[in-house]
Amino acid sequence: MLTQIVKHEWRNLRADRTLWAVAALLAVTIGFGIRNGSEWVRFQNDTLKAVAAEERERLAAVNSGIIDAQAGRTKPTSFTDPRSPSVVGRTLGARYASMPPAPLAALAIGQSDLYPYYFKVSTSTRQTFLNNDEIEHPVHLMSGRFDLAFVILYLYPLIILALSYNLLSAEKEAGTLAMTLSQPVGLPKLVLGKIALRFVFILLPGGVLSLAGAIGGGTNIAADGGGSRLLLWFGVVALYGAFWYALAAAVNAFGRGSSSNAIALAAFWLAFVLVIPSLLNVGVKYVHPVPSRVELIQAMREASREAAAQGSRLLASYYEDHPELAGDRTDAADFAALALANQEQVEKRIRPVLDRFDQQLDLQQRLVDRYRFLSPAVVAQAALFDIAGTSEHRYKHFLGLADRFHRDWRAHFYRQIVRNASLAPQDVDRFPEFHFEEEPWRAVAGRSEVGLVVLLFAVMVVGAVAAWLLRRYPVAA
Amino acid sequence: MISTVARKEMKEMIRDGRFRWAGGIVLALLAGSLAMGWQHYREVNAQHELARRATREQWLHQGVKNPHSAAHYGVYAFKPKMPLSLVDQGVDPWVGVTAFLEAHKQNEFKYRPAQDSTAIQRFGELTGAAVLQLLIPLVIILLAFPAFAEERERGTLRQVLSLGVKPSQLGWGKALGIGWGVGLLVLPATLLGTLALALSAENGAFQSSLPRMAVMFVSYLLYFTAILAISLAVSARARSSRLALVGLIGFWIFNGLIAPRLAADLAKTVYRTPSAFEFARNIEMGLKNGVDGHDPADRRAEELRDAVLKKYNVTKVSDLPVAFQGISLQAGEEHGNQVFDHYYSQLWDTFRQQERVHQIASLAAPMLAVRSLSMALAGTDFAQHAHFARASEEYRRVIQRVMNTDIANNGKVADGPYLRDADLWKQVPDFDYRAPDLAWVLSRQSLSLALLTAWAAGSILLAWRATQRLRVD
Numbered sequence: 040m041l042t043q044i045v046k047h048e049w050r051n052l053r054a055d056r057t058l059w060a061v062a063a064l065l066a067v068t069i070g071f072g073i074r075n076g077s078e079w080v081r082f083q084n085d086t087l088k089a090v091a092a093e094e095r096e097r098l099a100a101v102n103s104g105i106i107d108a109q110a111g112r113t114k115p116t117s118f119t120d121p122r123s124p125s126v127v128g129r130t131l132g133a134r135y136a137s138m139p140p141a142p143l144a145a146l147a148i149g150q151s152d153l154y155p156y157y158f159k160v161s162t163s164t165r166q167t168f169l170n171n172d173e174i175e176h177p178v179h180l181m182s183g184r185f186d187l188a189f190v191i192l193y194l195y196p197l198i199i200l201a202l203s204y205n206l207l208s209a210e211k212e213a214g215t216l217a218m219t220l221s222q223p224v225g226l227p228k229l230v231l232g233k234i235a236l237r238f239v240f241i242l243l244p245g246g247v248l249s250l251a252g253a254i255g256g257g258t259n260i261a262a263d264g265g266g267s268r269l270l271l272w273f274g275v276v277a278l279y280g281a282f283w284y285a286l287a288a289a290v291n292a293f294g295r296g297s298s299s300n301a302i303a304l305a306a307f308w309l310a311f312v313l314v315i316p317s318l319l320n321v322g323v324k325y326v327h328p329v330p331s332r333v334e335l336i337q338a339m340r341e342a343s344r345e346a347a348a349q350g351s352r353l354l355a356s357y358y359e360d361h362p363e364l365a366g367d368r369t370d371a372a373d374f375a376a377l378a379l380a381n382q383e384q385v386e387k388r389i390r391p392v393l394d395r396f397d398q399q400l401d402l403q404q405r406l407v408d409r410y411r412f413l414s415p416a417v418v419a420q421a422a423l424f425d426i427a428g429t430s431e432h433r434y435k436h437f438l439g440l441a442d443r444f445h446r447d448w449r450a451h452f453y454r455q456i457v458r459n460a461s462l463a464p465q466d467v468d469r470f471p472e473f474h475f476e477e478e479p480w481r482a483v484a485g486r487s488e489v490g491l492v493v494l495l496f497a498v499m500v501v502g503a504v505a506a507w508l509l510r511r512y513p514v515a516a
Numbered sequence: 517m518i519s520t521v522a523r524k525e526m527k528e529m530i531r532d533g534r535f536r537w538a539g540g541i542v543l544a545l546l547a548g549s550l551a552m553g554w555q556h557y558r559e560v561n562a563q564h565e566l567a568r569r570a571t572r573e574q575w576l577h578q579g580v581k582n583p584h585s586a587a588h589y590g591v592y593a594f595k596p597k598m599p600l601s602l603v604d605q606g607v608d609p610w611v612g613v614t615a616f617l618e619a620h621k622q623n624e625f626k627y628r629p630a631q632d633s634t635a636i637q638r639f640g641e642l643t644g645a646a647v648l649q650l651l652i653p654l655v656i657i658l659l660a661f662p663a664f665a666e667e668r669e670r671g672t673l674r675q676v677l678s679l680g681v682k683p684s685q686l687g688w689g690k691a692l693g694i695g696w697g698v699g700l701l702v703l704p705a706t707l708l709g710t711l712a713l714a715l716s717a718e719n720g721a722f723q724s725s726l727p728r729m730a731v732m733f734v735s736y737l738l739y740f741t742a743i744l745a746i747s748l749a750v751s752a753r754a755r756s757s758r759l760a761l762v763g764l765i766g767f768w769i770f771n772g773l774i775a776p777r778l779a780a781d782l783a784k785t786v787y788r789t790p791s792a793f794e795f796a797r798n799i800e801m802g803l804k805n806g807v808d809g810h811d812p813a814d815r816r817a818e819e820l821r822d823a824v825l826k827k828y829n830v831t832k833v834s835d836l837p838v839a840f841q842g843i844s845l846q847a848g849e850e851h852g853n854q855v856f857d858h859y860y861s862q863l864w865d866t867f868r869q870q871e872r873v874h875q876i877a878s879l880a881a882p883m884l885a886v887r888s889l890s891m892a893l894a895g896t897d898f899a900q901h902a903h904f905a906r907a908s909e910e911y912r913r914v915i916q917r918v919m920n921t922d923i924a925n926n927g928k929v930a931d932g933p934y935l936r937d938a939d940l941w942k943q944v945p946d947f948d949y950r951a952p953d954l955a956w957v958l959s960r961q962s963l964s965l966a967l968l969t970a971w972a973a974g975s976i977l978l979a980w981r982a983t984q985r986l987r988v989d
Binding site (some may be wrong): 073075078082085086089090093149150153154157166170171172173174175176177178179180181182184185188193198201257297298301302305309312313314316317318319320321323324329331332333334335336337340342396399403404407416420421424430441472516 | 531534545552560563564567571574579592599606607609610611612613614624626628629631632633634635636638639640641642650654658724757758760761765769772773775776777778779780781783784785789790791792793794795797803863867870871895901950967
């Protein structure tokens with residue numbers, strides 16, 4: 040019976056121009072979305088290539104600089120000397136920590152346009168490399184981008200609603216519903232059949248298109264975790280879609296006319312996709328306000344002033360600000376050691392202030408996680424960004440790795456600075472090097488699975504309401 | 517006749533539960549978002565004012581040091597917020613809050629507030645501007661889509677017309693009635709917002725924002741007029757009220773949600789910005805070898821030395837009556853300024869071209885035009901961020917000039933480092949930023965204003981013609 044319903048419905052839908060218009064629209068938006076995402080991934084990859092090339096050239100220059108200085112061909116000052124571990128660790132030899140885009144990054148730009156994806160790590164403080172923002176017109180950041188995630192979160196529900204807002208009401212208005220139901224078929228089964236067809240019709244081509252587009256756009260599905268990520272992605276898309284179908288069924292089961300259904304569903308869409316997320320945003324910011332960065336700057340200034348007052352004499356602080364002016368008048372190594380000591384002091388002092396930002400943001404995130412069930416769009420957004428590797432989670436993971444690298448880098452050079460060592464050409468190969476390790480798959484999967492469960496739960500609740508209402512559905516007008 | 521129609525519309529609206537609900541929600545959101553905007557404005561302004569004073573204090577009381585050390589110690593620049601930012605915070609969350617003004621370098625503005633937010637921020641912020649640009653048009657559409665179409669379906673349209681009411685009179689009456697309903701939502705909030713501003717803004721900030729406020733009011737009025745006229749036109753010509761609704765909601769979604777993103781990706785594709793890496797590298801190379809790449813630093817230094825020696829008619833730097841270090845530092849700054857000006861104006865030109873794409877795209881979506889105008893009038897668009905960035909860069913250059921001139925004139929001391937104290941720090945004036953005036957803003961927004969006016973005028977024409985050819989059944 041179900042197959043018969045599906046077949047019949049297919050014949051009906053096929054004759055309707057709406058379906059083909061909707062399919063064409065879907066194809067165009069998916070294509071455009073993936074194109075934009077792929078462009079952004081390509082941009083990042085190109086930049087990372089340029090960054091790596093610059094590092095290679097610079098390290099090669101350090102190497103030949105050491106050889107030249109050792110041979111006496113050049114006479115660098117103590118503050119430009121490539122043999123000095125302080126100079127090399129702070130400027131000449133500084134290395135990059137970079138995070139390549141994840142396999143599915145082209146599908147959701149997410150937060151990746153807002154956070155840095157590479158840092159130039161040196162012996163200087165963390166604050167010197169942390170704000171490595173990409174250039175972007177702020178209006179583009181504000182508007183958001185037209186990527187596949189946008190198509191899925193905003194347009195896909197609309198397409199679903201356009202196809203199913205009159206699931207039952209149209210048949211009732213045309214008078215065919217009573218006739219259909221005089222056959223041996225129950226109302227729930229009929230609705231299920233209608234939805235099943237639409238579900239598959241939108242999801243299958245949409246999925247195939249996304250896949251083709253993603254591969255064409257340079258996404259590496261074969262990469263580590265690429266396949267599982269893709270599976271999760273489709274899981275989220277399917278359940279998110281199922282939620283909207285269930286909602287359409289429930290609204291139809293209410294028994295109102297097509298126009299009322301359309302208005303009610305549009306109102307739900309508006310609430311879930313626009314109003315509730317922005318209210319939630321306001322709420323979490325109100326409950327756990329993040330302090331202003333202006334305060335951080337004040338704290339940093341204060342701390343560095345105190346450190347300077349404690350750590351050194353007037354002369355030293357002068358040369359510390361401007362080492363190249365010191366010439367041969369003082370021992371460069373002393374300054375370097377002093378500067379490092381000062382830096383550490385400052386970092387220790389502002390640590391609590393910095394921690395406060397992270398704490399508050401964490402609390403906000405936890406609150407969002409707790410109340411995300413209020414809107415399936417919030418759940419789906421978090422899951423899609425996460426699976427694409429463009430969420431703040433992967434960024435934080437990267438930040439952790441960069442911090443570790445920073446510590447290693449400093450430890451490496453600090454030892455040599457204190458020993459007042461002179462670098463040899465072969466030392467260049469021994470500089471610590473950053474290797475990006477992908478965030479453990481368990482962590483990503485665990486978070487997205489929670490999202491999947493929440494979505495599944497929402498589908499079941501709304502579906503149950505629909506089923507309950509359907510039993511009371513007034514078939515005759 | 518028109519007023520009779522309008523009165524009937526009003527009465528119907530008041531009785532309609534849908535209007536009461538939708539209106540109530542939108543009114544609450546508008547009032548709430550304006551209140552939050554007001555609180556945010558006061559908080560941030562107070563904070564920035566405090567920080568501005570603190571950075572000045574720190575500068576003045578930095579103690580005894582070499583002037584160039586002081587130049588490195590530097591100051592921070594914080595952009596003051598304008599009162600109207602309570603309506604529209606524009607790009608403020610997406611640009612850095614402060615720049616460090618130090619020797620040798622024009623620094624980027626750092627710490628974008630949006631980075632200290634969760635990802636749900638990407639769904640859009642609840643601001644007065646969002647309510648005015650997105651939700652109010654939706655209310656207008658909901659009120660206006662049945663205007664003709666539903667009367668037609670109920671059969672009352674034919675009756676009304678048989679009474680001798682001209683279609684255009686019917687159209688004007690309905691427009692007035694619905695306009696009154698929208699006014700009911702917008703005006704109380706506007707009055708409250710104005711009152712809040714009048715009470716809270718200090719130092720004549722309220723008076724000086726009155727012209728901006730007036731233009732902002734007119735902009736939104738034009739925008740709402742366009743939406744209302746389009747809705748009436750569609751309602752007059754649509755086959756059914758359902759089709760009218762579907763079409764108008766489709767337009768609303770395109771206008772408010774799709775067009776901004778489409779324009780962003782379009783602008784990015786047509787006018788590419790360099791990567792931050794490329795940009796920084798260009799500047800670095802420029803500093804080393806000059807903007808044209810044929811002016812290496814060694815040669816510049818040599819030429820400078822020769823020129824200075826010649827000017828003072830001596831042969832050795834140590835014989836100079838001035839400290840060469842000060843002259844050389846200032847020459848370095850001048851060279852750097854050329855390089856920064858070159859690359860930053862290139863980047864900002866690209867940004868301006870991208871904005872132009874957004875403005876032209878408002879041919880298809882009036883929201884882009886009103887958004888651009890609204891941000892500009894609120895003082896929160898990129899142009900005014902860049903204006904502040906330029907002013908703070910000028911201030912940075914003043915600091916360098918004062919410090920380096922002092923080193924050149926007085927820095928030649930027999931032994932030990934040359935040290936100065938607050939006497940010199942005081943010679944650097946306080947950073948007094950003047951935001952651009954309305955004429956400045958409007959000269960950059962003329963295209964948006966023209967297109968928005970064209971939208972309103974065109975829509976009215978469309979509605980008028982649609983009522984002339986009103987579909988009766």
